[in-house]
Structures are given as structure tokens and as C-alpha cells.
Amino acid sequence: MSSLFQTYSRWPIDIKKAKGTVVEDQNGKTYLDFIQGIAVSNLGHCDDAVTEAVKEQLDSVWHVSNLFDNSLQEKAAAKLAEHSAGDLVFFCNSGAEANEGAIKLARKATGKTKIVTFNQSFHGRTYAGMAATGQDKIKTGFGPMLEGFHYLPYNDPSAFSTLAEEEDIAAVMLETVQGEGGVHPADPEFIAAVQTFCNEKQALLIIDEIQTGIGRTGKAFGYEHFDLKPDIITAAKGLGNGFPVGAVIGKKKLGEAFTPGSHGTTFGGNKLAMAAVNATLQTVFQPEFLQEAADKGRFLQAQLKSELTGPFVKQIRGKGLLIGIECAGPVSGIIGDLQVRGLLVLPAGPNVIRLLPPLTVSKEEITTAVSKLKEAIEAHSAVNQ
Incomplete structure (x- = not known):
């Protein structure tokens, strides 16, 4: 009998070893990992540079709290500011803490309280994160939510007309690709309507970049695919390549809202995390690396569209290496079959297979994964005809 709260429907696979795109379970079976901790290990498991940076920091100092200067934080913040629309970090x-901080910052900086988000969005499981999330299933059983959130249809430019008379709007909170909501990229017309609404x-x-940031879409951040001017960007997941860390990135003008005592964290920005972040960003933010990730994303989509041609x-x-395969029926059985075949993938809702390979994945590994997907989907289709 487990002593754990049963908050997860776990697969009976216990990973004991991992490197790059390949993981090995407790029975010695290997898998191509197209989950990567849910878009976390963007450089693949146990990246050499990140591993070495954390090991070196382990022998120096782990944690001193944010009451002291932290040169590693300054270095990481400068990298994030250089490669984003933000200035302060x-x-x-x-990611949940980052979104919580973003909501607090927006309300305090504007003096307003209402936040506009979108149906099928996902912004975390804290109370503010749940309230911002446009999925009722996330909120069931937890009582009254934090007030002040409006939910609009995603990818519907006309939806903003329903808030034409609404005042006291502090912010619009947006994913440029809804990951948990089914892998839905934003349409340019919708993005333009978002920016116009914010201006008006x-x-x-x-911009919630928890899943789309740090190179996942082939750019440093997903919003860069569009003509957007974000005031606040949230990042996590790939930021530390597996080390727990998140960040709120904001415009300089917002610095007056986050002054001493206004917000804080005991463990956030600790030196181990910052060592991981600096090593990760040193690789990911190289232009040639981002271009390769974008090219691999296009290659993966082209392979999928070429090979997965059946009616199912x-x-x-x-976008990039965040891919959804929408199917005509439930995909849980296919995901289980793929595990037997040695490929790990995720759902994104009942009918969508989500692929999140590391940005370092090879084209040979992509081809192998697509072949396994084709076999599993064809086998499922044959049984269910």
C-alpha cells in the first residue's frame, strides 16, 4: 500500500536511468522519451553542461536565502532580459508560482483587479492559477475561486466585444500555444485582437510561457512568433532543464510594484537552481541552437503528416517541438501501446497525443518515433474498425 496521496494516475514504469532522449526503467527496458518531464528537459536528460554546473555548485553553497546578494541570479536575470521583452526578473x-507572481504583479502595478483568460487554458494549481485556468475540471471540489477572472473563447477575435464596457481590467493572460488544453496554437488574427484590446x-x-518558453517552439519564447508586446512573461519547465525553478519577467516600469516586502520566496532563486539556469540558457539561447530546434519541429510535423494518413x-x-496529434477517439490505449513499443508520449485531453521531445532530439530519433506512432495508430484502427 502506497503512503503517497493518489493525486496522479501513474503508469507502471519506474525510470532509473536517463540520458538525452533515452530512458531506462527498473527492468532494463529502454524508451525514446518524447515527454521529457512534460517539456522540462529541453536539452535532454542529464545534459553534460547543466550536470557539471550543478555538481560544481553542490560543492560550494546551496542556499543562503534572498536576504543576500546573489551574482548567479543577476547573471541569469540578465540573460532572460536580453532574450525577452522584459527588463526585471x-x-x-x-510555473504555478511564476503565474501566481504575475497575477499579483499585474494587480498591484495597475491598481485594477480583473484578469481576462481563455477557455481551455491552464495556468497552474494554486488558487490564483486555478482561478485563471479556463477548465472547470481543475477547480472541482475546491470551493470558491479567487474572484475577478473573465474567460473568453480562444482564437476568437470577436470575443473581446463582450468586454467592451468592462472596466477595471488589469491584464490579459495568454498562452500562445495551449498545451494542456489540446495543443492549440494561436491564430495571428486572434493575437492582434489581444494586443489591441490590451492597448485600448x-x-x-x-504571456504564460511555462510550456512554450526556453526554445520549445523554435524561438526563445513563443510570443516571438507574433507581433506582441508583453508586459509580463512567465517561465519555468525548461528553464532549469529539470531543476525546479520558475521566473516572472517584467517591464522596468513594473519595478515600482515589486518592492521589498511585496513578494518573496524562501527557496526561489537558490544557487543550485541558478547554476542550472545559467548553464541551460547558455546553450538554448544560441541562435543556431534555436534554428536547429525550429528545423527539427518542421521535420517532425512533416514526417507525421506524411506517415499518419488514416482516417483516425x-x-x-x-509549434516547434510542441506537437499535438488530434484523433477521432480516445488515445489512452494508443499511449499504452506506444510504451510497449518503447516510445513515451503524453495526452493533451482524451483525444490528443502530445509530443515533447528534447530540443536535442536527432532526426533519426524523430523518424523512429514516427514509425512507432504509425504502427500503434494503425494497430488501434484495425482493432476498432
Whole structure:
């Protein structure tokens, strides 16, 4: 009998060893890992540079709290500011904490309280994160939510007309690709409507880059695919390549809202995390690395569209190496079959297979994964005809 709260429906696979794209379970079976900790290990498991940086820091100092200067934080913040639309950074421990901080920052900086988010969005499991999330299943059983959130249809430019008379709007909070909501990339017309609405309402624009950031879409951040001017960007997942860390990146003008005592964290920005972040960003933010990730994303989509041609596959969509395969029925059985075949993938809702390979994945590994997907989907289709 487990002593763990049963908050996860776990697969009976216990990973004991991992390197790059390949993981090995407790029975010695190997898998191509197209999950990577849910878009976390963007450089692959146990990247040499990140591993060495953390090992070196382990022998120096782990944690001293944010009451002291931290040169590693300054270095990481400068990298994030250089490669984003932001100027100032607050480091925390996770994506949920980053989104929580972004909501607090937007309300305090504007003096307004209402936040606009979108149906099928996902912004975390804290109370503010749940309230911002446009999925009722995330909120069930937890009582009253934090007030002040409006939910609009995603990818519907006309939806903003319903808030034409609404005042007191502090921010719009947006994912440029809804990952947990089914892998839905934003349409350019919708993005333009978001920016126009923010300008008209003098509302801040928060871009949730927890899953799409740090090279996942082939750019440093997903919003760079569009003509967007974010005021706040949240990052986590790939930021530390597996080490728990998150960040709120904001415009310089917002610095007046986050002054001493306004927000804080005990463990956020600790030296081990910052060692991992600096080593990760040193690789990911290289232009040639981002270009290679974008090229691999296009290659993966092209391979999928070429090979998955049966009627069971309805649509293949995504950005970079965040790909969704929408199917005509439930995909849980296919995901289980793929595990037997040595490929690990995720769902994104009941009918979507989500692929999140490391940005370092090889084209040979992509070809192998697509072959396994084709076999599993064809086997499923044959049984269910």
C-alpha cells in the first residue's frame, strides 16, 4: 500500500536511468522519451553542461536565502532580459508560482483587479492559477475561486466585444500555444485582437510561457512568433532543464510594484537552481541552437503528416517541438501501446497525443518515433474498425 496521496494516475514504469532522449526503467527496458518531464528537459536528460554546473555548485553553497546578494541570479536575470521583452526578473520555484507572481504583479502595478483568460487554458494549481485556468475540471471540489477572472473563447477575435464596457481590467493572460488544453496554437488574427484590446483598456499583457518558453517552439519564447508586446512573461519547465525553478519577467516600469516586502520566496532563486539556469540558457539561447530546434519541429510535423494518413488522425498541429496529434477517439490505449513499443508520449485531453521531445532530439530519433506512432495508430484502427 502506497503512503503517497493518489493525486496522479501513474503508469507502471519506474525510470532509473536517463540520458538525452533515452530512458531506462527498473527492468532494463529502454524508451525514446518524447515527454521529457512534460517539456522540462529541453536539452535532454542529464545534459553534460547543466550536470557539471550543478555538481560544481553542490560543492560550494546551496542556499543562503534572498536576504543576500546573489551574482548567479543577476547573471541569469540578465540573460532572460536580453532574450525577452522584459527588463526585471523574479525567481521562484515553479510555473504555478511564476503565474501566481504575475497575477499579483499585474494587480498591484495597475491598481485594477480583473484578469481576462481563455477557455481551455491552464495556468497552474494554486488558487490564483486555478482561478485563471479556463477548465472547470481543475477547480472541482475546491470551493470558491479567487474572484475577478473573465474567460473568453480562444482564437476568437470577436470575443473581446463582450468586454467592451468592462472596466477595471488589469491584464490579459495568454498562452500562445495551449498545451494542456489540446495543443492549440494561436491564430495571428486572434493575437492582434489581444494586443489591441490590451492597448485600448490600458491592460497589461501576461504571456504564460511555462510550456512554450526556453526554445520549445523554435524561438526563445513563443510570443516571438507574433507581433506582441508583453508586459509580463512567465517561465519555468525548461528553464532549469529539470531543476525546479520558475521566473516572472517584467517591464522596468513594473519595478515600482515589486518592492521589498511585496513578494518573496524562501527557496526561489537558490544557487543550485541558478547554476542550472545559467548553464541551460547558455546553450538554448544560441541562435543556431534555436534554428536547429525550429528545423527539427518542421521535420517532425512533416514526417507525421506524411506517415499518419488514416482516417483516425484528424489533425496534426503545434509549434516547434510542441506537437499535438488530434484523433477521432480516445488515445489512452494508443499511449499504452506506444510504451510497449518503447516510445513515451503524453495526452493533451482524451483525444490528443502530445509530443515533447528534447530540443536535442536527432532526426533519426524523430523518424523512429514516427514509425512507432504509425504502427500503434494503425494497430488501434484495425482493432476498432
